Amino acid sequence: ATALIWTLSGVGIYVFFQAFGAPVGELGPLAAFAVLSALVVGVAIPSGPGNVGIFHWAAAFGLGMFGVSESEGLLAGAILHLLVVGCNVGFGLLGWLGARAGGRAG
Numbered sequence: 001a002t003a004l005i006w007t008l009s010g011v012g013i014y015v016f017f018q019a020f021g022a023p024v025g026e027l028g029p030l031a032a033f034a035v036l037s038a039l040v041v042g043v044a045i046p047s048g049p050g051n052v053g054i055f056h057w058a059a060a061f062g063l064g065m066f067g068v069s070e071s072e073g074l075l076a077g078a079i080l081h082l083l084v085v086g087c088n089v090g091f092g093l094l095g096w097l098g099a100r101a102g103g104r105a106g
Contacts, residue, residue, distance in 0.1 A: 036062075041058065059077025063077075
C-alpha cells in the first residue's frame with residue numbers, strides 16, 4: 001500500500017509539472033520523486049498550521065536541485081500546496097456527506 005501511495009504521489013507531481021512552462025515543465029519523473037522526498041522530509045519539521053511556509057520551501061528546495069529558481073519553486077510549491085489541501089478537504093467533505101446520508105452522522 002505504501003509503494004502505491006508513493007507511486008501515485010510521484011506521478012501526480014510529475015503530471016503537475018506539465019502545467020508549467022520551462023524549466024519546471026521539462027522536468028522528468030526523477031525530479032518529481034525528488035520533490036516528493038523533499039516534501040516528506042520538509043513537512044516532518046514542526047511548523048505552523050497547515051505546514052504553510054515549510055511546504056513551499058521544501059518544494060522549492062526539491063526543484064532547486066534541478067536548476068529551478070527559488071521564486072519559481074516557491075510559486076510551484078504554493079500551487080501544489082493549494083491543490084493538496086483542496087484534494088484533502090474535498091475527500092473529507094465527500095466522506096462526511098456520505099456518512100450523513102447513510103445515517104451515521106457524528
